[in-house]
Amino acid sequence: MPISALGAGLSGMYANQRALDVEANNVANLNTANFKAQRANFSESNPAGAGVTLSVEGRNLAAVEGTALAGSLTNSLMYTAGFDMSAQVVKMADQRMRTLISISA
Template identity: 55%
Template sequence: MSTTAGLSGLYANQQALGVSAHNIANTSTQNFQPQQASFHEAQPAGSGVTLSVEGRGLARPEGLNSEDLATDLTNSLVYKQSFALNAKVIQFENERVGTLIDIKA
């Protein structure tokens, strides 16, 4: 079960990082409508996470403002660390399963 949750976390954080990167890349694009990534618990509870992407509101004629840019830069760092943490969960689960298999041999 941990591997499934870890994989869903990897995938969701990868997508969320893509949303932030897209917003940052289009900072100066006129009439750009930034998006926001929202994490949700997968069903059944404890089985992982899902991600939904929604618009942040109306497009701004001048593109993103400095507050939006700071938020996206901060979020990208959080998503990167969360991705690394989920990778460690998967690595630990794989090592634990490998240890169990070795004990039975």
């Protein structure tokens, strides 16, 4: 159990970091002519519960000025929280593995 939790936590950290990278790229290029913003799409890994994967697709920037920036900032906060939660899963799995190793030694 701790090993699968460790893998799920690590994949969650990786996916959220990649999503943050996507949003950072969108913000950095807001004023670039003909820039097509990207969106991060999360999906469950196979087998179920093994972690998450991330795909990136292009999209047009919002027509209303400032909307794209507000959305990117909101998404960045959400991805940061997701990364932090995944890091807690990794921390707890690590603690359980240490306990199991201590018991068996």
